[in-house]
Amino acid sequence: MSLPTTLTDFTLAQARDAVAAKKISSTELTKAFSKAVADARPLNAFVTETPEKALEMAAASDARIAKGEARPLEGLPLAIKDLFCTKGVKTTAGSKILGNFIPPYESTVSQNLWDAGAVMLGKTNMDEFAMGSSNETSAFGPVFNPWRARNSNANLVPGGSSGGSAAAVSGHLCLAATGTDTGGSIRQPAAVTGTVGLKPTYGRCSRWGTVAFASSLDQAGPMTRTVRDAAILMKHMASVDPKDSTSVDIPVPDYEATLEDGVKGLRVGIPKEYRIDAMPPEIEHLWTKGIEWLKAAGAEIVDVSLPHTKYALPTYYIVAPAEASSNLARYDGVRFGHRAKGAKDITDLYERSRAEGFGKEVQRRILIGTYVLSSGYYDAYYARAQKIRTLIANDFTQAYKKCDVLLTPATPGPAFAVGDKSADPVAMYLNDVFTVTVNLAGLPGIAVPAGLTANGLPLGLQLIGKAFDEATILRAARSIEIASGFNAKPTQWWRAA
């Protein structure tokens, strides 16, 4: 296959092979992407750009390549969601409360990537503490989707919470990016930016050094332009880690090696409960096409039922805020983070530091979490939600007796306009209706681009796998990628801005 003429059009796999073969240097590649990052400031995809650090890392990579000591991701420039602590580089979690926080340590996931030779371009914008589905809750302003509807100049959201990473990948500002997914925060933004997003099984990646939102749901994963690139990056993000007791000691397979194995004989479940009321015809149509593609590639289509699907989102909005309210108790204005001035006593210091430092959505979720955990309400809300979570996980166990993977839409619609849904929290939460079940059950899920709306906006399909079976959803996603032939790109309107 011939290589693209523009360096920023390289896929991660192409760049890896070209750098390893010394056809291009890491320095050339890094310069091209750092320029693309700087040129794309109108998108607001990055909170912090690190071009000098990137060039240092690239030079070190080029030196290793010259000595024949290249590692698997040697010299490949990536963007890192600003939820991963990066030693010596400001890490904000999209919040004013961490606006000046410079971690003295590195997250395990990002350390794994640097140990594999990757280069950091900067830290990507995100919804505050990963709470949002549109990147509009960031303390550093919204991110704009590189995609615009045909014949329109309206700015659209890139989804969230990993909106900056999705925009950076979609806009060719990096080869790939890291994201995190608590209720859909990798897969939903990937779907609405025409990119690939993989949330692995809970425990596949270490959570150490990643700013915590809801610890029983949070997982890191790759965001890329191709399924192959997701397979490559996933392998190097995953690890068992003594610093995270929930990281699982199961060998990380070579996902790339089985990527082209096809779906012949694979049993693909179609959950009837995902046919929700008022589903846009375009989503329905895309789902049908996905079924046809997999069938034509030799998969067996099976109807399955996940009866508790409709309860997943309300369950999530008890469990996630409950965990968030305890995780975010650490922000007290004492040890790190924003501190209110002129506090009259310690309680006043806590209350005002937190009120000044946290944005509105974060405060709302802390209050909900505190409420559902408070004396007298715990059993009615939190304990009940955890029981329903068991029922939701059991639904998947039952379904997987009849099938190997599930195929569903990734989102209930394409990217929407900035400001469209921010007034109604519940309307915003509904963006995650197809993705949130997967987090509650701890399973892997991948969003893969599958087509465009009549207005020219990308839509994605989701494949859900069995626990620790990322390899199968990756090869099924590859099959959809081949069948859809999706190769649309956003016009780079921001360059003229």
Place this chain on the structure above:
Amino acid sequence: MSVDKDTVRRIAKLSRLALSDEQCAPMAAELNGIMNWVQQLNEVNVDGVTPMTSVVEQNLKMRADKVTEGGNADALMANAPDGEDHFFVVPKVVE
């Protein structure tokens, strides 16, 4: 059951979030919207269901009881808004 202004004030206190009186009423309305929406969970029969405690079937790992890191006081203090000689400085707590 609905969330009123007084409930918001109480949970804001528990959450250590300073909310003004003007903020409590609109927040009560928003929380009510969300809590009413989650009420649908009451339809589900949860009799005899074990609450989820872990999505992954594994026992919590044990590690050797030994010091693996330490002597990082400077790094720990580096982000403190106010500190002195490796102590965090806070307003007077005891009169």
